[in-house]
Amino acid sequence: MSFNFTLLKTCGAARAGVFSTPHGDIPTPAFMPVGTQATVKTLSPAQLAGTGATMVLANTYHLHLHPGEDIVAQCGGLHQFMQWPGPLLTDSGGYQVFSLDQLRTLDDDGVTFRAPNGDPIRFTPEEATRIQNALGADVIMCFDECPPAKSSYEAVQTAIRRTTAWATRCQAYHQRSDQALFAIVQGGIYPDLREQSARELIALDFPGYAIGGVSVGEGADLIRQVVATTTPFLPVEKPRYLMGIGTYRELAQSVARGIDLFDCVLPTRLARHGAALVNGGERWNLKNAQFRRDYTPLDATCPCYTCQTFTRAYLCHLIRTQEVLGLTLLALHNVTELVRFVQSLRQAILDDRLLSAFPQYFEQMDS
């Protein structure tokens, strides 16, 4: 078997483990940078590896549009295509059901998106699975319906009904044993629907489970609540992936609830917008005048190339003059920062001191 998930240590509900894939092992909990278009924006694979990232996420919908899965397959698959030798995961396009809600129509059989050039793009569970099989990531995701945070109970009921039906179809269509197909629990902010969705998907016996439908506009309190009410239903022996989450507090609290994998665009997007993640959660806009004559490193304790080499004044200059290197250097730092943060949470679990090591993130957490 190409996939294996081994738990090394638990600390309350939190777990430290190793998720093994055909392209390498992922010490968990782990943070996955997002490389939607088969690139973590502004970072070369070598730079990405330098951040300590093990697994990287790419997107089925975007790669289907450009360059098309056939071209990726012709290049020998996604790993070869983007020259990332480590583990890869493709998201199914389910999030685009949410993010492109003005540009798609939804029915029980699937979704029709309108591409930027106007073309209709039809995604069904079978099509999303076929594309992901062709792309060849180690972990692929079921095509799900991701409803917005403000959805009514009835709308979320429909979404979990479709998500379960679609997961069944993805599972039936999926053929490659060297790819693990994960299911995605939906249910919005309604605990009973989260439980129902989890139970239905667990009955289908997937090798891993994701919590989807968070970070869709609901706010930190509800994210915490959704994670708290969903994780107890997920199988202990399988990896759990909280999709789209990447703030320090949410990462720490979710790890404490037993989440193993995370992804988030935040570190790379903030970097491209000129902001650095520092001090365990602060966001600094490096364009601000206060950094113009700041000759200290961004974070003297950070081992990344950016912090080891350059001053804040230089980063400020690059951002102000819109030099592309500025984006790269901030992305390098931000990704390193979040990868290392989750690594430090893992180490705390191994040391059996998760809550005491990071008290600042757990003060508002109910049991």
Add this chain to the structure above:
RNA sequence: GGGUCGGUGCCCGAGUGGUUAAUGGGGGCGGACUGUAAAUCCGCUGGCUCUGCCUACGUUGGUUCAAAUCCAACCCGACCCA
């Protein structure tokens, strides 16, 4: 010396008699960003004793109830002719 066009807020540049402290850009200052249609998006950007007042569209004077906008002279710039 003659002629033509032009001089607008930090910069560029609209506006050619009346909701004009004056459209847009840029720059400046700040904010947002959570499975990426995001190197994007959103504010603010003359002064003050601030529900109002003052100062502003080269300068000065004039016409008018009302002028950045019309008239005159002057100053400055670009180009053309001598």
